[in-house]
Amino acid sequence: MQQWQRQKKASPKSQLKVTFLGEAGVDTGALRKEFLTEMLSEIERKLFVCNGDGKGKNPVYCLNSLDQKYFRIAGEIMSVSLAHGGPPPSFLREWCFQYLCSGDADHLQVCTSDVLDMEMSLLIAKVNDATEDSITDLTDEIINCGYTGVVSLEKKDRIVRAIVLHYTMRVLPMLDQLRKGLQLYDLLVLMEKYPDICLPLFVPVHSDDRVNSTFIMENCKTLFSEKGSVRRRQECG
Known part of the structure; x- marks a missing residue:
C-alpha cells in the first residue's frame, strides 16, 4: 500500500508494469496478474473481516487505515485489477456492494x-x-x-x-473512501449503472460462471450522441 502511494507521480491509469526484485524477466502480463493477486489478497486479509459463513467480508473498523487512505488505495487497486486482467475483488458482503453502488445508506438491507x-x-x-x-x-x-x-x-x-x-454506520467512512478509489477508470459509473452484472465481481458467488471484465464490457451498451454531430465524432475519435 505504501509503495503504491509512492508511485502516485505516475497516473494509476498508466499501463501497469511489474518487476519483482531479484527476479529477471519482462512483464508480458503474468507478473502483473501475480502482483495484483497478491495485492488483493493482502487487502482482503488486512482491511476486511469475516465470520466464516462464506457470504463475504466487511471493512475493518480502523481509523489509522482510514487516515492513511488505505481504503482509497484499495479501491484503486481493485479498479486496476479489473481493468488489467487481474482477479476480481469478490470478497465483499452484499450490503457493502449495495452501498458502493449507490452511496445511499437509507436503503441498506443489513441484518x-x-x-x-x-x-x-x-x-x-x-x-x-x-x-x-x-x-x-x-x-x-x-x-x-x-x-x-x-x-x-x-x-x-x-x-x-x-x-x-x-455497527453499520461506523464502517461507512471506510466504504466511502473505497468508493473514491473505485472512481478510477469510471468503474463506479459501471457499478451504478449495471449493479446486477457487477455484483459477482465483488460478492462471493457459488457458481462456476465467474464474471470478468470482458463479460462486463460485452454487456454494457454504449450510448453515443446523434450521428453527424461534433460530439459523436469526439466520442468515436
Missing part, C-alpha cells in the same frame, strides 16, 4: 448476520437471551450503541436494530 464485530455480535446475543431482569444490566452497552429508548424486553427488536445500525 444481524452482517454484524461481524465480535463485541457487538456478543451484545446482540446477550440482548436476545436476556430476561426482564438481566436486560437492564446491558443498559450502558446498549446506550453506547446510540439507542435512546426504554431498555426492556418489549423493545428488544428495536434495541437489536440499533446495534446493527451502529
Whole structure:
C-alpha cells in the first residue's frame, strides 16, 4: 500500500508494469496478474473481516487505515485489477456492494448476520437471551450503541436494530473512501449503472460462471450522441 502511494507521480491509469526484485524477466502480463493477486489478497486479509459463513467480508473498523487512505488505495487497486486482467475483488458482503453502488445508506438491507464485530455480535446475543431482569444490566452497552429508548424486553427488536445500525454506520467512512478509489477508470459509473452484472465481481458467488471484465464490457451498451454531430465524432475519435 505504501509503495503504491509512492508511485502516485505516475497516473494509476498508466499501463501497469511489474518487476519483482531479484527476479529477471519482462512483464508480458503474468507478473502483473501475480502482483495484483497478491495485492488483493493482502487487502482482503488486512482491511476486511469475516465470520466464516462464506457470504463475504466487511471493512475493518480502523481509523489509522482510514487516515492513511488505505481504503482509497484499495479501491484503486481493485479498479486496476479489473481493468488489467487481474482477479476480481469478490470478497465483499452484499450490503457493502449495495452501498458502493449507490452511496445511499437509507436503503441498506443489513441484518444481524452482517454484524461481524465480535463485541457487538456478543451484545446482540446477550440482548436476545436476556430476561426482564438481566436486560437492564446491558443498559450502558446498549446506550453506547446510540439507542435512546426504554431498555426492556418489549423493545428488544428495536434495541437489536440499533446495534446493527451502529455497527453499520461506523464502517461507512471506510466504504466511502473505497468508493473514491473505485472512481478510477469510471468503474463506479459501471457499478451504478449495471449493479446486477457487477455484483459477482465483488460478492462471493457459488457458481462456476465467474464474471470478468470482458463479460462486463460485452454487456454494457454504449450510448453515443446523434450521428453527424461534433460530439459523436469526439466520442468515436
